Amino acid sequence: MKYKILKVFILFFFLTTKSFGLVSVDITRGNLDPLPLAVSNFYLDENLTDNIKKLQLEVKIPELIENNLSRSGLFFALEKKSFIQKPEVAHNRPRFEDWSFIKAQVLVTGKVSLEKDGRVKVEFKLWDIVSATELSALAFYTASDNWRRVSHIISDKIYERLTGEKGYFDSRIIYVSETGPKVDRKKRLAVMDQDGYGIKYLTLGNELVLTPRFSPTSQNVTYMSYFKNLPRVYLLNIETGIQDLVGDFPGMTFAPRFSSDGKKIIMSFAQEGNSDIYTMDIKTRVVERLTDHPSIDTSPSYSPDGSYITFNSDRSGFQQIYTMKSDGANVKRISFGEGLYGTPVWSPRGDLIAFTKLYKNKFYIGVMRSDGSGERLLTENYYQEAPSWAPNGRVLIFYRETASDSGGRGGGAKLWSIDLTGYNERLIQTPTDASDPSWSGLLSEKQKN
Amino acid sequence: MLLNNLSKVILVLIVTLFLGACATKQQATTATATATATATTAPTDDAYTGTETVKYLADGISDRIFFATNKSDLTSAATATLAKQSTYLKANPTLNVVLEGHADERGTREYNLALGERRATAAKNYLISNGVAANRIKVISYGKEKPANPASNVLAWSQNRRTVTVKTN
Structure with a gap:
């Protein structure tokens, strides 16, 4: 019985944080009110080889993430033309008011760099513009030609963090x-x-x-x-x-x-x-x-x-x-x-x-x-x-x-x-x-x- | 992790409530209502009776029979054709045949595969009852995969609900 009460308490606590705290997406309503999302271009570390630079991962990865999230109908991707901050600045610590000005509620930033063993490291961060906080940050290591897979996994992480449910993009x-x-x-x-x-x-x-x-x-x-x-x-x-x-x-x-x-x-x-x-x-x-x-x-x-x-x-x-x-x-x-x-x-x-x-x-x-x-x-x-x-x-x-x-x-x-x-x-x-x-x-x- | 699982439970609850709220309208409650409705969507007398698309096993012996929508019952035209086919097969005892069962395109693929098999088997059983040896007849179902008439209209669909007798040697 005590256990049940505790569970109810946690549930309420959780609901409260969900509704009044961080940004979240109501996935029960389809595309009626998609969340305005800014996916910044990633920035490339100096140490990347020319062969990898040619892949243009700093553009391709965010583009794929943006496509995935938009197609889910739950997100509305803002035009990159309206972005003020450089990818590097945004990734380190965005000026939230700049993003808030263009009506973004969440921001995705990232960085691509080279590991000593030749693999590529792809980092991304998810920012809540409304409450000016970092929601998640993760890094993935992979062969450079596997960038699509990594982009799908990142899309799933973002979807999961914002909806509370597992994604389906890495499928x-x-x-x-x-x-x-x-x-x-x-x-x-x-x-x-x-x-x-x-x-x-x-x-x-x-x-x-x-x-x-x-x-x-x-x-x-x-x-x-x-x-x-x-x-x-x-x-x-x-x-x-x-x-x-x-x-x-x-x-x-x-x-x-x-x-x-x-x-x-x-x-x-x-x-x-x-x-x-x-x-x-x-x-x-x-x-x-x-x-x-x-x-x-x-x-x-x-x-x-x-x-x-x-x-x-x-x-x-x-x-x-x-x-x-x-x-x-x-x-x-x-x-x-x-x-x-x-x-x-x-x-x-x-x-x-x-x-x-x-x-x-x-x-x-x-x-x-x-x-x-x-x-x-x-x-x-x-x-x-x-x-x-x-x-x-x-x-x-x-x-x-x-x-x-x-x-x-x-x-x-x-x-x-x-x-x-x-x-x-x-x-x-x-x-x-x-x-x-x-x-x-x-x-x-x-x-x- | 606990929070994660709980969030799932909450979302499921929200979804369930949401779905529950908008579901009641379309729901019919009695089986009687269903029976009358389905009866009107599946006419029983729409088996094709013409000769377009038909080929011939021999002079005057059509190679195919036609069925009503969703049915595998043999019509009187179908049994007349099968009777001629069995006479022909008994007169040519070295001939073997495969009966190819087909459905029209207005049904789900898997159900249509089963329906094609049921139609071909109905024809096979008729041939056997008319004295053709069972080991001379094979059946295969193509469901809706091989229409005789590729058009999407009532005439084409009636021509496609068929079993075709094909010589294999």
Whole structure:
């Protein structure tokens, strides 16, 4: 009891500091009132070699940080033209009134220097202009060509310091790149940083590939391929390129997804017109059947603690969303709104399930609580589906298709993201058409497997 | 660290409250309401009956059958076609076939893969019941991946909800 009182006290104390003390960002309201942010150019230490100077890290790093934070919709980046102080002065100790004059509430400064071992040291400081204090200061050591990664990590640190939640910038997205006419679409697996840079194609496009999903804990990807005309689920390590068939099934396996600890793959197996849900333990290769129902059971997704599964079934006669325990017990329908529901996917925070809804010939991306209550539709369009959560559970990525004309021209798929709040909808640029996106976990928290 | 965790709890609470506040409107509460609504969004009589996109296994024997939206039931036109196909297959006992099941583009990718498999299996079971040996027939589902008509309109979608019988030798 005493413990509880103490907890409540701390909670109040914390809330108070949050609201009246340092600057903070209310992330529940999307981009309604983004925080004015100044990202100063970094300053370069004299000791840098010409080769590193050529990279222009003093401009590129702050630019990337600014892009990340602006795209989150929570920050509004002020124009560098209005900045008065030199990067070096600002980084050592800014004159807060100068920044306050241009209406900045937070300031990011930094410095790039060379270490004796040849690595680059990137320092950054985050300043609260309103209360004239330093909020955080960190340094990272890295090879100079790894500057993007460091910039993403710095972006996450800033986001975390200002919102109180983990960021999602140091992460990647795997998707299906699409080219060619609709009747003969060429599909390839592609992976890129969450901001669209560094695209790598992982398959050649000789066979149809669908629905890649990132492991939340490693560089493993599970996806479906029509290799040798046998539609099956595969497991691929994108670092080593080593690939494996998942299970030994006498028919189509599809709709794969990892458990949140990355140790199991859950998927559907179709046989004799009936699709049921199975899991395979990646290490032991033991396969377990979870549903046994004559309806279509597919699109399974684990809860983050692994104790529940949400999935799609048409056992009521139409596509609806269900939950069950991880052993297949307690199957419960949770979607009761009008229309059809598909592709449920459990938030990494555990509280919400994102889904696709088809109603009156329109497609929606929405979220509901895991008991089916509180349904909220975030976006409506001609066609869109397959949401995937950012590692912090704040943003969803999905794909949207446009209609083709009567000659079959003009239709295409692109990746989009939207905040949990329904605000800040953004196109994610890709060089080709793109579908079936899946967000990785935070890279800095991975490599456990 | 403790503060950090607490802040998370607080934010989750705030988010939950916020979401709760704006959620009530769109929520339908009874299963009955759902049943009537879904019934109107999924017409049962929209299977294609024409011959556009159709190819032929042999003279007068169409290679494909069509389905209504979200359905895998065989229409009377479909069983008539499958009956002819089974006669043809029994007359050519060395022929093997693969039944390719397809869906239209107005559905989620994974569900459509399952639906394509269900449609192809419906056709396979009909051929078997008409005396074609099971080991001569394979099924594969392409979901919505290989439309016969790439247009985005009602006609194209009806032509794409199909199972196609393809000779493999």
